[in-house]
Amino acid sequence: EPEVTQTPSHQVTQMGQEVILRCVPISNHLYFYWYRQILGQKVEFLVSFYNNEISEKSEIFDDQFSVERPDGSNFTLKIRSTKLEDSAMYFCASDGVPYEQYFGPGTRLTVT
Amino acid sequence: GDSVTQMEGPVTLSEEAFLTINCTYTATGYPSLFWYVQYPGEGLQLLLKATKADDKGSNKGFEATYRKETTSFHLEKGSVQVSDSAVYFCALRRTGANNLFFGTGTRLTVIP
Numbered sequence A: 001e002p003e004v005t006q007t008p009s010h011q012v013t014q015m016g017q018e019v020i021l022r023c024v025p026i027s028n029h030l031y032f033y034w035y036r037q038i039l040g041q042k043v044e045f046l047v048s049f050y051n052n053e054i055s056e057k058s059e060i061f062d063d064q065f066s067v068e069r070p071d072g073s074n075f076t077l078k079i080r081s082t083k084l085e086d087s088a089m090y091f092c093a094s095d096g097v098p099y100e101q102y103f104g105p106g107t108r109l110t111v112t
Numbered sequence B: 001g002d003s004v005t006q007m008e009g010p011v012t013l014s015e016e017a018f019l020t021i022n023c024t025y026t027a028t029g030y031p032s033l034f035w036y037v038q039y040p041g042e043g044l045q046l047l048l049k050a051t052k053a054d055d056k057g058s059n060k061g062f063e064a065t066y067r068k069e070t071t072s073f074h075l076e077k078g079s080v081q082v083s084d085s086a087v088y089f090c091a092l093r094r095t096g097a098n099n100l101f102f103g104t105g106t107r108l109t110v111i112p
Helices: none
Strands: A005-007 A010-013 A019-024 A031-037 A043-050 A053-057 A065-068 A075-079 A088-095 A101-103 A107-111 B003-006 B011-014 B019-021 B023-026 B032-038 B044-050 B056-059 B062-065 B075-077 B086-093 B106-111
Touching (some): A010 A019, A019 A107, A101 B044, B003 B086, B011 B019, B019 B106, B032 B056
Antiparallel strands (some): A005 A019, A065 A075, B056 B062, B086 B106
16 A cells, blocks of 8 residues: 655754755645654644645745655655754654545654 | 633443434534544544434434524434544534534443
């Protein structure tokens, strides 16, 4: 069965450093998403991406964040200058059949 | 704004016990409702969904009915198994949007 994959599974970085989280969505899907979950809190929507541009974003997704689909398979989330409060689990998702988002296993980001 | 309120956990049940995890929502219009499950070390998996009032979603013995009058989408299973131990997330997708709003998740542990 097709699945969404994410790398790395765990990323440790120092405050102020740039990180790139990578995702490979399901190949025939058209919508792509990033969500995050701070430990003990809700899963929160960050951004959705369709047709090579951002279609929706939340107030969390400020100028420190960017997304890109650099080739036909990868979908990346970049955080330019990480803060301690960016420590969270980041989930990528993709959407093909309406109303059914498929999620990856997540990347745990730890900012020290 | 839109929100999902989910029963606090953790929940511990004996095998073959009846499970209910409560979920209520606040949204304008007619959102679609979902239950996702996260097994240890894995991503979020769609468990079931309902897209309109009075729809019942079901999968793997789990059921949930979209109740507009009580704005609820409670998850039930008649007889849980050890393999059902996971974190369960209730989510909504409002009309005209693609992103999901999640509840906080409920951790279920089933003991033999």
